[in-house]
Amino acid sequence: MTNYRFRKSLLIAIALSGAVINAFYAIDIVESIFSSQYNDAMKEIMISAAALEIGWITLLVCVILNPFERRHILLFTIVPILLGNILHVANQLGTHSENLMATVLNTIFGLFYSGLYIVAFMAGEKNNIV
DSSP states (O other), rough: OHHHHHHHHHHHHHHHHHHHHHHHHHHHHHHHOTTTTTTTTHHHHHHHHHHHHHHHHHHHHHHHHTTTTTTHHHHHHHOOOOOOOOHHHHHHHHHHHHHHHHHHHHHHHHHHHHHHHHHHHHHHOGGGGG
16 A cells, blocks of 8 residues: 555545444434433433444544554554444344344454455555555
């Protein structure tokens, strides 16, 4: 990958996709906070989750604004992607054990998306910049 513009675009696109996904989660969580179907204890958890999502959006926007210098954030992003995916799969298996295909697809998507972050990180290496 020697094309500077392509590699910069790749870094920005992957960081932007992560920020957009987190924004959808954040919006959904914030809407749930105001729902009457959840008790106060659950709403406290959702407030923390929304804050974490918004914080992660901020970090990914930092990557978008300065992709080559802040590409290491993408590596840190892999940890919550995989951890969140593992917890989600555990929940799916515990509550919806009859729908194994959804669990498999979720796992494949999490691994694929983590791989994209690794590719973007490697695309921004200094020895690749011309």
